Amino acid sequence: MRADAARNLDLVLRTGARLLAEDPATSMSTIASAAGVDRRTVYRRFATREALLSAVFMAKLDNVDLVFEQARLDEAPVQVALHRYVEGIVPVSRQWPVDMHRMMRGDPTAYARAREQSRRLDRFVERAVDEGLFRDDLPVGWLRALLDQVVSTAAHQFTDLAPPEAADRVVESLLNGIGSH
Template sequence: MRADATRNVEAVLRAAARVFSADPLARISDVAIAAGVDKRTVYRRFDSREDLLLAVYRARLDRLSELIDVSFSGDLAVRDALLTFAEGGIRLSRDWPVDIRAVTDQEIQRRRAELDARMDDFLGRTGVIAPGLPPGWALRVLQTQLHTVAQEMPALEPGPAAALVIETFLHGVGA
């Protein structure tokens, strides 16, 4: 793919993430306007609104996979790995604000489950999670905190927000 075509696809996917997050019933023409391209450009790459939305979900999962690779590679201390993941996760959620939790596409569900398992495995190996918690609990708590700060507290910059999330995750909110 040509460099300008690659840039256009990236712009369309990022715009679609924002547009569909703000209006789940948005049309492809709305995405094209937000991306600064003609709607024919969008239709050359995506056959339908559903194809475009699935491509957005795949792109978000691709970025999450890259973030997991960087954060949990084993080269960082646990706290640093968690901070790296949290800051990157906040940025990712703000750049790609679509919610993939309710997606019914089997491929997307499989990939999300695979990435969740990688994150859960890391959390389980760190020794910072209390024993006896239900499977997946720590991961869901972390994901919920990241989602909340990313989407509901936009005034918090990613770095300080990540530090707040990890402090809360590791030590709670008690005095």
């Protein structure tokens, strides 16, 4: 793929992610216009809005896989892996704000990948419990929900925080809570 074509594809996917997250009914023409490309460019690459949405989902999943690899969830010390994960996933969440639940309903391939990523993160949380970083008197599902919500809050409600600072705050909040000591 030529460099300009790759750049246009990336623009369309990122713009599509943002606009479709804001309004799932956004048209392909609106996405093309906002991305600064001709709508024929979008239609040449994606025959339907669903095809574009599927490509957006896959791009997000690819980025999540990269974060998992860089965080070394299975090998790095748990606290280090947690910080790396949060620092990496915050920008992914910001750049690819598409709804994971919608992705899971509409695209079986994306659904299967998202479920595997979720299981991998569950295993990491279990490892954090086993190694004493997270409490063992709370269900893993509860701990995972807290992790997901605090990360989402950092990514979408505190957009002024740079990813390293967001990771510092998320890890500090998860490990030490919010009560005064």
